[in-house]
Every structure is written in structure tokens, then in C-alpha cells.
Amino acid sequence: MDVSRRSFLGASATVVGGLVLADRMRFLQPLSSPPKAPRVGPRPAAATGEAVFRTGHSNNCDGACGHLIHVVDGRVTMIGPANWDPTTIGGAPTPTFHPRICARGTAQISNTYSPDRIKYPYKRVGERGSGKWERISWEEATTLIAEKFTEIQRKYGKPSVWIAPYTGSLSLIEGVVGAGYRFASVTGASAGDSQGDNEGDSATPAGWNYVLVDPEDPANGGGFFAGHEATDFMSAKAIVFWANNIAETSIPDWRIMCDARDRNGTQLISVDPRFTPTSAGCDTWLPIRPGADAALIDGIINYVITNKLYDADYISKYTVGPYLVDPSTKKWLQADAVISGAKKDYVVFDEAGGTIKAASDPTLQRPALFGTHPVAGIQAYTAMQALADMAAKYTPEYTEKLTDVPAAKIVDLAKTWGTVKPVAVRVGFALSHWYHGDLNMQALLTLQAITGNIGVHGGGVTTFAGGLTTTAFDLGHWWNPTGKPYTVLEPMNFCDAAMKNDPYPVRAAWFMIDNFAQQMSDRNRVIDAMKSLDFCVVSDYVLSATADLADVVLPACTYLEKTDLLSSNNFYLQYMPKVIDPLFESKSDLDAIRMVAQKMGVGQYFDKTPDEYLRELLHIGDPEADPTVRGLTWERLTKGAVHLNTDPTPFVPFFDKKFPTKSGKVEFYVEMLVPFRQELCEHQEPIEASPTNPLFSKYPLVFLSTHTRFRTHSQYVNLPWLKEINNGGQGFLEINPKDAKARGIADGDTVRVFNGRGEMKVYARLTEAIKPGVTNCYQGGWDTINVKHYLAGHPNNLTHQIANPAQAVIPNFPSNAAYYDCLVQVERIPTGA
Amino acid sequence: MDTRNTNTPSGSTSAPQGAPHHVMVIDPNRCVGCWTCAVACKEINNEPLGFWWNRILTTGPNQSTASAPPASDNIDVPRGVYPDVEMAYLPVACQHCNDAPCVKVCPVGATFRRDDGTILVDYERCIGCRYCMAACPYGVRIFNWGDTEYAPGGVVGYGQDYRSDGRLVFTPERPVGVVEKCTFCVERIDVGEQPFCCEACPVGARVFGDLNDPESEVSQLVNAGGAEQLHPELGTDPNVYYVPIRKRPVVQG
Amino acid sequence: MTSNIAQLATPPTAGHHPHARTGFWYTVLAVVAAFGVTAWVYELRSGLATTGMRDVVSWGMYIYTFAFFIGLSAGGLIVASSAEVFGVAALKPLSRLGVLSAGACVAVAGLMIIPDLGRPARVLNLFIHPNWSSPLVWDILIISAYFVFAIADLTVLQRRAAAPSRWRRAARVLAYVGLPLAVLLHSVTAWIFGLQIARSWWNTALMAPLFVVSAMLSGTALVTLLALGAQRWTSFVLPDATRRWLRGLIVVTLFVDLFFVGCEYITVLWGNVPDDRAVLRLVLPGGSWSWTFWLEWVVGGLVPLVLLLVPRLRRMPGMLGIAAVLTLVGVYAFRIELIVVGFVDPLTQYPPGIALGASTAPGGSFQLVGHYAPTWVEYGIVLGLFAVFAAIVTIGFRGLHVTEDSPANVPDERDAEVAS
């Protein structure tokens, strides 16, 4: 059974819970600015009958904010930021964590009361996708779904019903790790992987696992993912935002970065082909050719090694750097094969005696970091030497050619990396949106390993600050109450399953909390696949592009209308009480699932209330509960936002330097990737968006489709408050004036963006904020029957579904859509055309 | 001592004897133009569509005094030529000028200055002449033209009338035909709360407090930190200050 | 109904004019005024959203027409007073006509503000809670004073016509008061704009002199037109000397007016302050408001100057009237340019711009550079007030027997003017 990304600290029962604290001094408190993080509270002179609730904002954003909701007469009247408990469950003080919210958060009133809400269940009457509906009752709808699912399962096999993966909400019962998987499991249906990212967030986690986790160890559950707690960035001396637009995609965390800068003089560096709000707030911006990140990292590695700026002590102690590699197989040299009497072990060269020794040999004095050493007739080299050799060609000049970053700037960055300590990296999932996203992550971890920045306060490579703290939750049992896991069908495989019965037929699907028809790449193919289904159910609170293609649409609740729990991207448990009654005939997804399950004869698995499930999942009152939640009472859970039992300092993965890899060390030399020639993080050109691609002559522009602060993916697209501040709600293509001029495009012109897979039409926005040769169109705008955010189409009409097979070595993080690894051409549409 | 999350409203605790002098200090070095303060303002004040008492301008660094023409009609577009670009965000609401042109021109005294420096509009007295809009150098006043539309329908936010010195200075749905603007969240600051935009700003870029209190953070930012006013050359002497923008980023050559 | 009014208002001396024509004239005025009233009622019910104004350009046609009428009100009084103060006998025939026009203009200007108010019912607040630092309060005061003065002056002039010796002194005193009052009225009105630091386009010391001179220009042009009209349609006779004076006044004030405006341009162009330059660029040829430039400098500037100065042209019949009309067009364009363009380019002008206070605008909820075009409501109300003006003047003309001011049996020298 897989568990992952946002979902798992995996083995981190030991990691989080058993964190030992040596270096507590290192951690610095965030600057509280304003000085006394004033406790936010209900507004003064509250209107009569006003009730105030605390909840978590669970909707697919890494902010994971706490909201304070004011309700008057059953209607939400105000949303503001909420407090965090100052202590852990166990009562230890926690680092300052400010109340947080963003524009989207405050706009949630207008989301809940939006005229776009789906009010009732509907049945399709016209052709699929024609937008003709007939209102039906919940009884009718769920009966129809149960009958269809049962019939299709009988005809085509149980897994032919697919419960799509979902990230639209990150809550526990219904969201990213929610009840849909339980439903799949008890009905025998297939489902997307439980990490829930249909879409773009598993490549970098895969790279993280290559280096830091042994996926074959059952304790690691097939791979997991963790990051430094947001407050830990206070301890960094330099923070590199690598392909991370944190100031838009995790806005409240930017405060901590500013605190670090203002209080500790921490340097902020942005590596991004676009000059984003993040770049504008950094001390240094390094525009890079997108997709060339590994080359830049290799360039830094080369500089660090040749100038001996690495942390030799750390490398010897905590990484596989000194271990010898067999040049013929590229695999680790085995001690039992080359040293008589030795047990199974790694082999090192002891500089003290000039001899080969097993890594755990107690007589070992000074293992050589570098060098090629004759062992049993072969010239074995250390992993570090392999790295040095690989990186050698990435001189500043060569790296400049590949990355477009000037050599001098590469040297500057490398010097920073080699001399400033600790350096923290915040990596955006943007890197994951590349075919070689795994490699980019692997490269960053390699660099961090040789500079001694892993498992230390203020270091590391963090994508998801924290990770969904699900060791606390009894997820295995939650998903598989019968002990029989569901069949996993990855989103990348859905189209083939639906249209080619590969690997088996999928004839029906239930999309909930997922706008698959718009958010998945190669959208034209996705729509064909969806249209080929026999039966399609969509649960959503708005009529999404996916809902447009449904046979039955179920009206869902927003986060304010149902009970759940949020525990994402930080280490707090945020109880989400039902704040108002569901509007119209909307029902929570749990209720919808329950009604269908009852009619399919598995109602007994859904017969509890959310509160009952939460007590169960968190083992409240159980003295054997996971140490992170041990001692939690129901009262405490529901009263505020309580921090898990971690060490009082911010969480740092592998702070004890015990790495759950085969070697127990940081494996920047990844043996299991030898078949993919990726044992080292040598740069590889993107699968599509590279000048080396013959397609480049036809489609010479890299096409990014990034995330904007004015919406969360496809959510809130049509909310007037947000539309007003976001170009009047009109999508646009960012293009450099140079590229525009070459195409006769002026600011505001209508352009066609196209490649072999499809096209979209959109207004052009000329901006010097983007590297020439690169374009960007914020993803997620609606392309539904009713609302066209772009003039026509969506960025995903252009993206592809080419899977990276290397990632298969990490079961929980199979390949995702490489959205940004995409080439297009842009042309002006003459006015009147 | 652990000072965080303690229930101490900011304005009231450290206020010295005598009337407070309320100021707001905004740090553009932190501001990332997320518009949270603007939407929060819209929410608490139930501002109709098209009304933005608070808005976030895209400028170049150090634009508080210089006045080069904007780089583009659109937000988020930097000045300069790739890769030598620069950009900063400037949140602008009413500056609560001590020598407020709007107060000077208002023919009926509907716009007035309170002793704490807050500039307010008496919605019951305003005749809707809009002279104050012509006079305000910062473009922060909004007139209720009469075609107002709310989203969501229904009143949100503070939700009730608020009077200062008996004058109606906040009402959930401002009357048609009068002018309105940022009130410094008078209904909140009068009970020692932060203005809502300050509370909501996710990056801590907005600080509110008493300039008469030398210990207050705003005093420090203004006195030691050299926080500047917008268009100081106009002599309006605003009570909103901006921390000087440090030149950034180090652009690559 | 209209014919009743017409009959009532038709003075006996107009007996030789056909009633039908007068009736038609009043009917037209009544219809236009009724249209204005309708538009105003509509505006009252639906708010100022019915106008083309929004938060960037928050003053429009009402205010520039207000300023225009204030300007018009000057000329009459200045002409009338000059006759007394400077003893220009040639201007005497215009005494009552001038004061009548001044009174009518200032009344209409005062009325013009009402539809511009968001809360017209609260207009009394101006008197209950006046804020003495506001130029608008001073302006209201001086407008009222000016109106009262015009009535008083008219009354005196009327009495003087009946009993010249008894009222001559009073008329003289009033004339001495009238001149500075007119100058003050225009200065205070100018300061409504000129004192505003927020609008560099307005914020110039030249604003008051500019207003005064353009007021004299437009006022003289208006009186000229009224006199020509009176001559055309009534027994009023415009003596040659008077015409020459009028022509001279127009030429001189037009020169000065253009000179002042030119000074403004030069100052901005030489100074190269970006904000000021940006505004001027809107007005100069090529800018989006350059039509006001052309109207002001060519149609209302060069052309009338040529018409009035080139001997061959100025002798042609009707030239004075044409020139007066063009001058008025030019001055109106100048008012538009001054007021609207002052708003178009706000001082604090960074993207996304200023919130419009309306969600219905086509380009979104913000404007970086203001747009403004009056709606039918504004045209309706303004036209209605033009009709009111025309009605006051017509009725007043008849009621006051203005024709009496013109010397009888003056030989018609229209075509035999001597160039001097």
C-alpha cells in the first residue's frame, strides 16, 4: 500500500517523534513583527448572536492557514486569520507561528456564497458535455451511481470503476487522503494513488527518496516525503528559492523568510526564469534557462569540489561519499566480495594505512573521499570521485552555455554555497513539473549533502514545508478497513485504460475534489478518454470543466459546511468544524460516498460521523497512539490548533542524521538508478523543452503554466473580488517583448499558442519579467461551458503525458505530468479574425 | 517571556498618557503584492465591486518620491529590460494626512480629522460634491455612484454602524451619493485592535500603533528606521509611512 | 401652455415681431428644458452612475460647464461696468444686456452644481456647516453675492433708464463694485482648481489670471452674440462704435488668454517634470485629448483672430458673430481640457490604477488613465440649463426693455466700417 508526498512522513514515526535534540542553540526564533504577534480575535462589539469558529483552510494550497469564521444568523459574515496554540500536545512551547491568511482565504465568503455553486444533484440529459441537465434527487442520483458502478464492475471487473485521485482539498476525511480511497478499497474499485497528486507533484519527491530513503524497506512504506518546518528557515544563513515562487504559492511562509533576512541578515536568492514577486523580494535573482537546473547545480558542485569548499567531515560521516564503486557495474563494491572475511558491507580506502577496508571496520581511520584505488584487480573509485568526475566538465563557462546564467554569477552562487552555512533550499513543485524533476531534486540534495546541509537546522531541501503529518493517523486502516487494498491506477495511465483497456479496462469514474478534465496534462486526450467512459460521476461545489463532462453531478460542500481535519504543510492539527449548514442540497463528500456505499452493500464502512472517524484515526485517548499525538484529548483537538508532539525546535527531517537508506547515509550516489544512467545527478536535457529537440525549430518557445496568487489551481477563478484584482478575470500569456516583437505582437493583442497537441487563445502580456524564449500562462483558469477565462482553451491543451520511467523505483511517487517541459509557438491573431 | 499569541491588543497596552497619535507603517521590503490587505479591507468594510479602499500598486523601488511613468498598464510588470529589472509593491489606502487636502476642501466639514490623526468621513453630512477626490493626491477616495453591486450578496464584515464623536463614520452599506475611504478601521482601533489589513497581512508588512509612544514599533520604524511618507514634497504630512526600499535584487549583468 | 408663456412674456414693444416666431422659440426652450428636467429626475432616481464620471475622472461636464458659465458671467458685467468706470460711452448700449447676461449666467452656473451633487437634498449643509478653508464655500458665497449684485444692478439700471438723474450715481457705484466682484468671482472659481496640489495641471499661480481673462473673453463674446441676436430679431441696434469695442476686447483678451496658456505650456515643456509632461502630452497634438488643443488654439484662437484682424475679412458681414461663436467654442474646449485632463492623469499613477467605484466599466475595476465621455443624462441636463439661460435672457430682454439702451436711428454702418 502506498503512502506518500503530502501524506507521509513514513518512517518518520521515528523521525518526528523520536527526534533528539542536540543542536538546539542553532535554532532562532522568528522575529515577531509586529513585536507581539497580537492575538487575533473576534471583532469588537460583536453583533448580537455572532458565533466564532476556528477552522483550517484545506483547499489545495500550501498555506494551510487557520481561519477564524464569524457567523451571524447562520451566515458567514467574516473570515480572518486564526491563532495557533503556543504549545504542543504535550505542553512544550513551540516556535512562534503567526496567524496567517491570504486574499483567497478572506475571499472564501464569496466562494461559499458564489452563484456558481452547484445547488442540486443533476443528471445529464443532452449529449455528454452539452451542458443540458435535469435536476434529480440525492436518492435518485446515488441509486443510479450504485447501479451503474455495480453493473460495470460485473461486466468489466471490479477495477473498471476508477476513483480519481484528488488534491482539491487537503483535509483528512474527505481530502487528499480521504474517504474516496476507502470507498475504492471496500468496493474493489481502482483509484489514483493516495498521495493524491493526479498531476504534478511526485517527481521531486521521487528524487528526494532516491537520495534519502530506501523504498524497498517496508518501514518506509514505498517512499515518503518530508521537509523542514517553516519556522526552521529562521536558522538559515542563505535561502535559495529554487523554482519556487513562495511569495505567491505559500505566501504566509514568506514572512518567515523576511524575518530571517531582517533579523539574521539571511541572504535570499531566487533561481527562476521569471522575475516573480519572490524574485523581486530577494537579494539576488538568477534567471535560468528552464529545465537546465541540474546543469547549474552540477556547475556549483564542480566549483565546490575543485575549490575544496565541501564539508569533508560531513561527507565522511553522513554520506556514501567515501564508498567505493565498482567501475564495471557502477554498483557498490561489496566488502564480502573483495575483502576476505568481511561481511556484507561497503568498501572504503583508508588513507591512514593506504588499504581497502570495510566501511564498518573499527580500525578505519581516514577513509579517502576521492581517488581511484586498486581493489582486487579493478580500479574502484569513491562515490565522491565519481561525482567530481561527472561534475568536472561543468566549468562556469560550460555551465553558462547550458543555463544562460553568467559564469561569474555561477561562481558567486557556488562561493555562497561553499562558505555560508547553513544554506536552505526551498524547491517549488515547479521542478516537479519537468520530466527530469526527480533528477533536479537529486542534484540539489547532492549539493546539500557535500556541503553538509542535510539534517541540520536551516539547511535541507524543502518542497512541502513539513509534510502531511500522517504518521499520526492510522491511514492504513482508514483506507483498507477490510485489509484488502485497492488497485492503484495512476492518473498518467487513465487515458490508456479508458481508451485502450491498458492495463485493464476502466469504464466508469468518480471524480471528486478533482478537476481532471482541466488540470491534467494533454487535455484533449483526457477529454476523449472521459467521453469514452460508460459512466462518469463528478462531485464538486462548482460546475467545473470536469463536471461539464459528467453523467451525474453531485453538489459538494465547501470547507465551511462540513467537519474534517487539516494537517498539512505544518505540524498543527486543525480541526475543521461544520461552521454553517450545507447550502442548498449540497452534501459532504463523505455523505455522498455513504449513500452510494449503502446502495452497493458496503454502507457499514461509512456509518460513522466525521467526529467518530477522527477519534478513531487519531487514536484519541489511546496510550499506544503514535507518539506525535499521544495524550491528545478531544477537547484539545477541537479547541484550537494544537502542535504535534515534536521537539520544541522546528522539525528537521533526519536531524539525528539517521537516514532510512540502505547504507544509513545520504546516498547521493543512487545505485538503483544505474539502469537509468542516473546514479549521479548529471544534467540531462528536458524531454521536450530543449533546443536539442528537433521540435524546437517548429515550436521554439518554452511554455510554462505556473500558479498565481489570485487563485488556487482552478478554484476561485470566477470570484468577483479576485477577478477584479487579477486583470479583470482575463487570462494572459506572459511573453518577453523581444519574442513579441519578432512575432508582431503588442501588449494586449490576442494570440494563438499552439503545438502538435493543441492550442489555446489568450491575450498577450508583454513583460521584461520573463526570459526571452520562455512564455508563461497561469494555469487553472476555467474553460467550461459557462466561463472562459482564456479566450479559448487552457494551458493543458498544450502539455503532454510523457512518463519518466526512472521514477518507478519509488513506488509511491510514480511519474507525474511534466507540465512545464513543453514547447509551443505563438502567433498573433489579426483583429477581426 | 513568551510574548506570542498573548491576548494583548496592540494600541492600548503601551499607550502613554495623553491622546495617541495613530500611524501605520508599511514595509515594501516585505510586501509581495499579495492583495490580502486589500481583500481583507474589502471584506470587513463590505465594499461593493469596483470599490477598493486599499490597493497594491506595482512600482519600481524608491518610487515613493520619484515619479517615472509606470512600466506597464498591468500589475506585476517590472521596470527595466530583462534581466536588469526592478519592481516593488506599494500598498496605498488613505494616508490620513495631518494636513489633509481633502479636509481643507470639504465645503461642509464632512471629512474631518480626529485628534488621533485619523481622517474620517461623516456619511450623514457629505453632500457628494467630490471636491475631496479632486484634492486628494493619492487617489484613495471612492464615490458611491449608485450602481453598486455586492459579491457575495448580503452584508459581510463589521456589519454595523459606528459613530465617532456622534458622527456616522462607518455603516455597512454606505449611502449612495457620498464619498468613502479607509477609516483606519476606526471601529477596531478604538477598542485597541489592529486595523484588519494589518492583522491579515500574511507577511507582517503592516504595523499600526501610537507615534506618541516612543516604545512602539511604529515610533521605532519612523524615528530610527527613517520610514518615509508618500509624496512628502506635497506637505500633506501623512500618517502612513513606508520603510525605505532597499535596492534589490542584485541583478545579473 | 407654451404659447401662454410666450404671450405673457412678450413685451408690447415686440409687437411688430410675429408671435408665431416667439412662440416657436419658447416652445423649443421649453422642450429642451423639459428634457433636462427628465434627465435630472432620472439621475436623481438612479444616482450619478447615470453620468460618464467615475472615480478617476470624478468631475465632468457639469463642472466644466459650470466653470464656463462662471466665465460667461464675467464679460457682461465687465462690459457694463467698464462703460461706467472707464467711461466708455460706446459700451453703454450694452449695460443692461451685459448685466442681464451676467445674472443669467451666474444663476445657471449655480444651478449647474446641483445635479453634480451626490446628495442634492443636503445642499443646505453648505450654509449650515460651511468649512471656511474650502474654496468651494467661498465660491458659493461669491456666486450668491454676484447673483444678488446682478439683480440689484439690473434694478438700478432699470430705474436709471426711467429716471437717469436719480439713479446715475447708484449705477456708477455699482459699476465700481461690479468690476472687482467679477474679478473675484473668477479668481475664487479658479482657486477651486488652482490651489490643488494633487493636480499639477491645475496647480499654477496663473490659474486665476487665466480664468479672469478667459472669462472676459468668453463673456464679451457672449454679449456680442446676444447683441447681434437682439439686433437681428428685435429693434435693438448695435452701434458701430460698440462693435469696434467688442471686437477690440475680444482680440485683446483672446491674445492674452492664448499668451497665458502658452506660458503654461512653455513652463511645462521647458521644465520636463515627468508628471506635468505626461499631462501636457495628452493635450498636445497626438495626445488623446488633443482635440481640445485644436479647438482652443485653431478653431477658437487663430481663426477668430484672423477673422477679426485681417481687414478684408473683418469687414465682411457676420464675421464678428462667427468669430464670437468660435471664441466661445474655444473657451469651452479650454474648460474641458482644464478640468477633465486634470483628472485623466492622476498623480499617484501606478498599475492597476485607481479603483473606479464601479464594476460595470468595460476595462475592469481600475483605471490607470482616466476616460470620460458625458452620457445623455449629462447632455440633457446641461442642454436644459442652456435653455434656462436662453429663457432668462429672452424674458429678461423683453421685460427689461433692453432695446431702450440702444441709441435710436443710428445709421447702419455695418458695411462701411473704417479700419483704424
Ligand SMILES: Nc1nc2c(c(=O)[nH]1)N[C@H]1C(S)=C(S)[C@@H](COP(=O)(O)OP(=O)(O)OC[C@H]3O[C@@H](n4cnc5c(=O)[nH]c(N)nc54)[C@H](O)[C@@H]3O)O[C@H]1N2
Ligand atoms: N496561490 C497559489 N498557491 C498555491 C497553488 C496555487 O494554485 N495557487 N498550488 C499549490 C500547489 S498544489 C503546488 S504544487 C504549489 C506550487 O508551488 P511553486 O512550485 O512555487 O509554483 P509554480 O508556479 O509551479 O512555479 C514556481 C516558479 O518556478 C519557475 N520555474 C518553472 N520552471 C522552472 C525551471 O525549470 N527551473 C527553475 N529554476 N524555475 C522554474 C516558474 O517560473 C515559477 O515562477 O503551490 C501551492 N500553492
Ligand SMILES: Nc1nc2c(c(=O)[nH]1)N[C@H]1C(S)=C(S)[C@@H](COP(=O)(O)OP(=O)(O)OC[C@H]3O[C@@H](n4cnc5c(=O)[nH]c(N)nc54)[C@H](O)[C@@H]3O)O[C@H]1N2
Ligand atoms: N498546466 C498546468 N497544470 C497543472 C499544474 C500546473 O502547474 N500547470 N499544476 C498541477 C498541480 S501541482 C496540481 S496539485 C493540480 C491540481 O489540480 P486539481 O486538484 O484538479 O485542482 P483544484 O482546482 O485545486 O481542485 C479540483 C476541484 O476540486 C473541487 N473541490 C474543492 N474542494 C472540494 C470538496 O471539498 N469537495 C469536492 N467534491 N470538490 C472540491 C474544486 O472546486 C475543483 O473543481 O493541477 C495540476 N495541473
Ligand code: SF4
Ligand atoms: S489559500 Fe492558502 S494561503 Fe490563502 S488562506 Fe487558504 S491556505 Fe492560506
Ligand code: SF4
Ligand atoms: S490620502 Fe487623500 S483622502 Fe486620505 S487624508 Fe490624505 S488627502 Fe485625504
Ligand code: SF4
Ligand atoms: S464629497 Fe463629501 S466629503 Fe468630499 S468634499 Fe464633498 S462633502 Fe466633503
Ligand code: SF4
Ligand atoms: S485600515 Fe481598515 S479601512 Fe483602512 S485599509 Fe486597512 S482594513 Fe481598510
Ligand code: SF4
Ligand atoms: S497583505 Fe501585506 S504583503 Fe500582501 S499586499 Fe498587503 S501589505 Fe503587501
Ligand SMILES: [Mo]
Ligand atoms: Mo500541486
